[in-house]
Amino acid sequence: MIIQEIAQAVELLDKKKALALVQQALDQGVNPVDIVQSGIVAGLEGIGKRFEKQEYFLAELMMGGKISQACIDLVTPHLPKTATTKQGVVVIGAVQGDLHDIGYGLVATQLELNGFEVHKLGVNIPAMTFIDKAREKNADIIGLSAFLVTTIPNCNEVIDYLKDMKLRDKYFVIIGGTETSQEKADAMGADGWAKNAVGAVELCKRLMAKKRGMAQ
Amino acid sequence: MIPLIDFQRRALTGPVMKADEFDLEFAMKVRELTAEYEIKYNPEELVVDDKTADAVFQAAVQLLADVGVYHLDTERVIKYTREEIETIAKEYRENPSKHTFGRGKDAVTIEYRTSTDKRPPTLYAGSWGVADEAWFTEYIQSFAQEPTIKAMGICAGLAKLGDIKPKAGTLSEIYVGLWEQKQIKEALARVGRPDMHCGLLATVSSAAGTMAMIGPGLREAHNTQIGVHIIPEMKINWNQLVLAQFCRERGIQPWQSSMSMIGGLCRNPADASIGLVANLLGQISYANGKLCSLFSNHMDGKSATPATQWAYSAAARACERNIKICIGGCASGVLAKTPFTLLQGAAMAALYTASGMSYCWIAGATGIEARYNGEVMNAMAGMDRQKANEVILAIMRKTGEHAKEVKGNTAKFPDVYDLATVKPKPEFVAYMEKAKEELAQCGVPFK
Numbered sequence: 001m002i003i004q005e006i007a008q009a010v011e012l013l014d015k016k017k018a019l020a021l022v023q024q025a026l027d028q029g030v031n032p033v034d035i036v037q038s039g040i041v042a043g044l045e046g047i048g049k050r051f052e053k054q055e056y057f058l059a060e061l062m063m064g065g066k067i068s069q070a071c072i073d074l075v076t077p078h079l080p081k082t083a084t085t086k087q088g089v090v091v092i093g094a095v096q097g098d099l100h101d102i103g104y105g106l107v108a109t110q111l112e113l114n115g116f117e118v119h120k121l122g123v124n125i126p127a128m129t130f131i132d133k134a135r136e137k138n139a140d141i142i143g144l145s146a147f148l149v150t151t152i153p154n155c156n157e158v159i160d161y162l163k164d165m166k167l168r169d170k171y172f173v174i175i176g177g178t179e180t181s182q183e184k185a186d187a188m189g190a191d192g193w194a195k196n197a198v199g200a201v202e203l204c205k206r207l208m209a210k211k212r213g214m215a216q
Numbered sequence: 217m218i219p220l221i222d223f224q225r226r227a228l229t230g231p232v233m234k235a236d237e238f239d240l241e242f243a244m245k246v247r248e249l250t251a252e253y254e255i256k257y258n259p260e261e262l263v264v265d266d267k268t269a270d271a272v273f274q275a276a277v278q279l280l281a282d283v284g285v286y287h288l289d290t291e292r293v294i295k296y297t298r299e300e301i302e303t304i305a306k307e308y309r310e311n312p313s314k315h316t317f318g319r320g321k322d323a324v325t326i327e328y329r330t331s332t333d334k335r336p337p338t339l340y341a342g343s344w345g346v347a348d349e350a351w352f353t354e355y356i357q358s359f360a361q362e363p364t365i366k367a368m369g370i371c372a373g374l375a376k377l378g379d380i381k382p383k384a385g386t387l388s389e390i391y392v393g394l395w396e397q398k399q400i401k402e403a404l405a406r407v408g409r410p411d412m413h414c415g416l417l418a419t420v421s422s423a424a425g426t427m428a429m430i431g432p433g434l435r436e437a438h439n440t441q442i443g444v445h446i447i448p449e450m451k452i453n454w455n456q457l458v459l460a461q462f463c464r465e466r467g468i469q470p471w472q473s474s475m476s477m478i479g480g481l482c483r484n485p486a487d488a489s490i491g492l493v494a495n496l497l498g499q500i501s502y503a504n505g506k507l508c509s510l511f512s513n514h515m516d517g518k519s520a521t522p523a524t525q526w527a528y529s530a531a532a533r534a535c536e537r538n539i540k541i542c543i544g545g546c547a548s549g550v551l552a553k554t555p556f557t558l559l560q561g562a563a564m565a566a567l568y569t570a571s572g573m574s575y576c577w578i579a580g581a582t583g584i585e586a587r588y589n590g591e592v593m594n595a596m597a598g599m600d601r602q603k604a605n606e607v608i609l610a611i612m613r614k615t616g617e618h619a620k621e622v623k624g625n626t627a628k629f630p631d632v633y634d635l636a637t638v639k640p641k642p643e644f645v646a647y648m649e650k651a652k653e654e655l656a657q658c659g660v661p662f663k
Binding site for chain 1: 235236239240243244247288346373374375381382383384385388389419420421422447448449451453455477479480481482483515516517
């Protein structure tokens with residue numbers, strides 16, 4: 001019962017209530033993995049559905065991300081060491097020269113809502129910053145956003161650095177943005193391209209499944 | 217006016233904030249103001265009334281006063297008082313905007329106009345998007361050779377020149393940009409309009425690259441504009457401020473444009489209309505330009521829906537009545553081998569004309585489409601608001617009927633123009649004529 005209440009509080013963006021319920025559940029000895037999976041993550045899925053129905057908008061997605069992170073932070077010390085709450089780790093930003101942040105911000109938020117640990121780097125990010133952050137956070141995926149024809153080559157640059165540093169196999173690289181395409185992603189040797197935020201989530205899930213498959 | 221140098225202080229001393237916190241504050245405040253000022257989207261009334269327009273303006277002033285403009289480099293908020301914003305708007309209102317572009321016989325003056333103005337908006341339409349070097353010059357020429365096009369708001373850019381891809385902030389950006397300027401000059405020379413205005417620099421986007429394009433025989437004060445526009449929603453960095461200063465020193469009219477996305481931080485057209493005007497007020501505070509283009513779209517990129525049209529009209533009319541700056545619009549859709557190609561842009565051109573637009577900087581994907589869109593603007597100018605609304609709704613319904621024809625019929629410039637003669641192919645002209653007939657049936661009173 002309390003698990004469903006957590007899910008509902010997250011979905012309805014009631015941070016105070018969600019945190020209180022999570023604490024209450026922990027005090028009652030509810031399995032912390034269930035709190036995360038059936039409570040917080042289920043609430044996030046509800047937010048996603050409301051977004052699709054246009055009942056929620058970008059601001060709600062952002063709020064949902066913040067609320068769920070606060071809840072997960074509360075649960076994390078109680079989780080068994082082997083438990084994982086995340087789908088994968090993504091480092092994402094707009095490449096150097098590009099200042100457009102709504103598109104990549106939406107992708108980042110959707111990924112967070114779908115259980116990815118996301119590190120948003122901001123806009124106008126030099127190639128080496130993506131790589132340094134990916135190494136620091138032990139990322140699985142590097143997401144590159146480029147909205148202008150003149151900034152798309154800066155996606156290539158990240159891939160070129162990864163190759164030259166013998167790190168290309170360590171990370172999946174995905175690209176997106178108005179002037180990008182699957183064809184351009186293939187030409188530069190990226191691991192994927194998505195047209196929009198929903199597509200980016202599916203792409204990241206596919207890539208993580210591939211990685212897990214490779215690891216087995 | 218706030219002295220430009222004061223933005224240095226504001227950008228370095230304003231409240232520290234992360235970009236996503238700023239976004240959230242913007243989104244929640246715009247909702248609050250939409251409710252407080254009772255601004256409501258009406259899909260049956262796309263040309264917005266005076267009362268709604270004034271409410272949008274007041275809400276936008278409050279939005280800017282409450283949230284400010286975010287500086288991406290310093291991660292601080294540039295703050296304004298409500299009095300400062302009202303003073304800026306008043307100074308504009310008391311000196312309705314106008315500016316002359318081009319030189320000699322190729323000069324054109326763009327002026328503030330109202331929604332009921334009998335003068336049509338200036339056809340200031342250029343090529344746009346990504347072109348190929350094989351037909352870049354002819355593409356520019358297709359616009360420059362149209363006598364009714366008085367200036368070009370923008371020229372298309374290249375994704376590749378030979379093996380070189382333009383990369384922002386590097387030598388390749390300048391290399392490709394200089395080639396483009398040479399070819400634009402060639403196109404203008406071919407049609408005998410050497411001093412025509414060429415609008416916003418397209419491929420070149422970095423501050424250094426932009427400055428490298430300015431000089432005798434290249435872009436000069438009479439034939440260029442430089443982008444200093446706010447990034448949606450309400451964000452700038454040093455580039456915009458530095459380039460605003462550069463424009464001031466060189467006598468170049470800055471390129472201002474305001475965009476708000478429906479379904480992003482703005483939920484709906486009412487939110488977006490406030491965002492559009494607040495973005496405009498923010499950028500005229502540092503750029504002091506005479507023109508500003510408005511644009512709204514949905515998250516999926518659609519920009520010719522009743523919702524985007526309403527947002528445009530509400531914002532344009534708010535500016536018409538309260539700022540008196542020259543407002544521009546972008547009226548174009550998919551280039552396709554069907555009458556749809558013109559109808560979609562024509563609905564926008566008609567709405568913008570009836571909403572007080574002064575110029576149309578993109579009016580179709582080719583020169584001939586711009587010509588026909590110009591005829592639509594000429595026909596719609598001075599039309600009563602209610603009548604204009606009926607005509608626009610009729611055009612949008614007609615556009616919807618043609619929408620299914622687009623799949624499999626999209627085109628590129630060489631598909632619809634003969635590159636040797638730079639004339640539209642007969643079948644493309646036939647689509648235009650068919651679209652014109654349908655527009656007339658919708659009530660467009662062609663002259």
